[in-house]
Amino acid sequence: xxxxxxxxxxxxxxxxxxxxxxxxxxxxxxxxxxxxxxxxxxxxxxxxxxxxxxxxxxxxxxxxxxxxxxxxxxxxxxxxxxxxxxxxxxxxxxxxxxxxxxxxxxxxxxxxxxxxxxxxxxxxxxxxxxxxxxxxxxxxxxxxx
Numbered sequence: 001x002x003x004x005x006x007x008x009x010x011x012x013x014x015x016x017x018x019x020x021x022x023x024x025x026x027x028x029x030x031x032x033x034x035x036x037x038x039x040x041x042x043x044x045x046x047x048x049x050x051x052x053x054x055x056x057x058x059x060x061x062x063x064x065x066x067x068x069x070x071x072x073x074x075x076x077x078x079x080x081x082x083x084x085x086x087x088x089x090x091x092x093x094x095x096x097x098x099x100x101x102x103x104x105x106x107x108x109x110x111x112x113x114x115x116x117x118x119x120x121x122x123x124x125x126x127x128x129x130x131x132x133x134x135x136x137x138x139x140x141x142x143x144x145x
Contacts, residue, residue: 021097022048023059025080028067041065041083045095045103060102063093070118072125073097074144081118081127081142082109092142109140120144 025045043066045059062069062080069083077096080103083089093103109127117128123145129138 019097020050022050023071023078023095023097024048024056025071025078025093025095025103026062026066026069026083041067041089047100057100059100060095062091062103063105064089064091066091070127072118072120072127072142072144074120074123077144079106079120079125079142079144081125094144106142 023045024047027042027044041064043062043064045062046056047059048054048056066080066083066089069089070081072079072081076098077094080093080095082091090109092106092109094106095101095103119126119128123143124141125144126139126141
């Protein structure tokens with residue numbers, strides 16, 4: 001998949017750079033719906049090697065399909081936190097950046113679901129906001145290590 005196709009696969013893609021690798025988990029499936037109607041999430045994880053101009057490569061799969069997932073990392077492990085499309089998700093998955101393969105279930109986001117923002121620093125991921133309405137005023141954190 002070219003870089004252009006990777007970015008065009010939907011607004012539901014979040015992106016994490018660790019070392020020389022950029023990882024894109026999930027996204028909207030434009031074949032299933034227009035971008036204005038996120039009815040079809042993707043479960044694929046793609047990655048690029050930053051130092052090259054090569055196309056994106058398959059990394060593995062998420063445990064379920066989703067777009068609008070937020071990402072965090074501790075530098076060696078990447079976490080895909082909740083999301084939406086085709087429905088609100090509260091699943092948290094993780095990958096190990098050094099080796100390709102499918103994501104592993106890390107746990108769930110509890111009352112956090114849908115879209116939101118994540119920040120990470122020194123092994124802790126903090127998730128803020130989300131949808132539906134009651135999740136908008138919540139802040140949760142996970143220990144990534």
